[in-house]
Amino acid sequence: MSKEKEKIRPLDDRIVVEPLEAEEKTAGGILLPDTAKQKPQRGVVVAAGPGKMLDNGKRAALAVAKGDEVLYGKYSGSDVKIGNKEVKILRESDILAKIVK
Numbered sequence: 001m002s003k004e005k006e007k008i009r010p011l012d013d014r015i016v017v018e019p020l021e022a023e024e025k026t027a028g029g030i031l032l033p034d035t036a037k038q039k040p041q042r043g044v045v046v047a048a049g050p051g052k053m054l055d056n057g058k059r060a061a062l063a064v065a066k067g068d069e070v071l072y073g074k075y076s077g078s079d080v081k082i083g084n085k086e087v088k089i090l091r092e093s094d095i096l097a098k099i100v101k
Helices: none
Strands: 014-019 042-048 069-072 078-082 085-091 095-099
Antiparallel strands (some): 014 042, 014 085
């Protein structure tokens, strides 16, 4: 069986986010060891589902799209390894804000 590049397609209102790297140093310039780094709460949307199914049979549009940078709760979602990348699968309600540049 050949190993193809794995793709992921989230269902309903789920979103796949690739977390950004944790900060290497503090605002004062102090380098942080791996054990002191905080879990990242910021990431880029890699894939988004079609939206939650409403009672009337239509789908609610998601507020985020592929490529958006978002903030999410520290312990929200599920960590999953796809290929050689660590990603996080969240519900749309777990996203706290969209970063506007």
